[in-house]
Amino acid sequence: MENKEAFMRAAIQLSVDKMKEGLGGPFGAVVVQNGVIIARGFNNVLSSNDPTAHAEVDAIRKACAVLGTYQLTDCDLYTSCEPCPMCLGAIYWARPRQVYFANTKQDAATAGFDDQFIYDEIAIPLTQRSIPMQQMLRQEAQVAFQEWQKKMDRREY
Numbered sequence: 001m002e003n004k005e006a007f008m009r010a011a012i013q014l015s016v017d018k019m020k021e022g023l024g025g026p027f028g029a030v031v032v033q034n035g036v037i038i039a040r041g042f043n044n045v046l047s048s049n050d051p052t053a054h055a056e057v058d059a060i061r062k063a064c065a066v067l068g069t070y071q072l073t074d075c076d077l078y079t080s081c082e083p084c085p086m087c088l089g090a091i092y093w094a095r096p097r098q099v100y101f102a103n104t105k106q107d108a109a110t111a112g113f114d115d116q117f118i119y120d121e122i123a124i125p126l127t128q129r130s131i132p133m134q135q136m137l138r139q140e141a142q143v144a145f146q147e148w149q150k151k152m153d154r155r156e157y
């Protein structure tokens with residue numbers, strides 16, 4: 001019998017402790033496998049000068065390093081806040097069994113962490129996004145995909 005509340009409290013504790021230590025924003029996450037916390041992540045954007053160092057990404061990277069895999073198929077992720085679009089993407093690539101979150105993204109927005117603009121950007125045409133995106137050299141880049149498809153020892157993921 002897993003104690004879901006204990007796991008979430010561990011994520012919440014990280015969100016408070018690491019923020020107080022000045023490492024980053026108030027976000028924590030843990031990865032659980034077979035009833036045991038195998039990785040503890042926390043936002044360390046400020047201390048590592050890494051804008052991608054969100055709690056969920058941190059926890060996923062650490063859990064994958066512990067397990068020696070790039071998939072978390074039999075793991076659950078507990079995060080102190082509803083994942084932002086970047087972390088949501090990372091979660092789908094890591095494929096955990098389930099995600100539990102505490103604070104909602106509305107709570108985060110109230111605290112000054114509003115990621116709604118990223119969700120909005122996804123639906124906007126490329127040329128109208130706040131960061132311009134322009135396609136170029138498609139033909140030349142296709143070589144990599146062609147080589148990948150010919151690669152006999154490729155690992156599908």
Ligand SMILES: [Zn+2]
Pocket residue numbers: 054055056083084085086087088
């Ligand atoms: Zn995030």
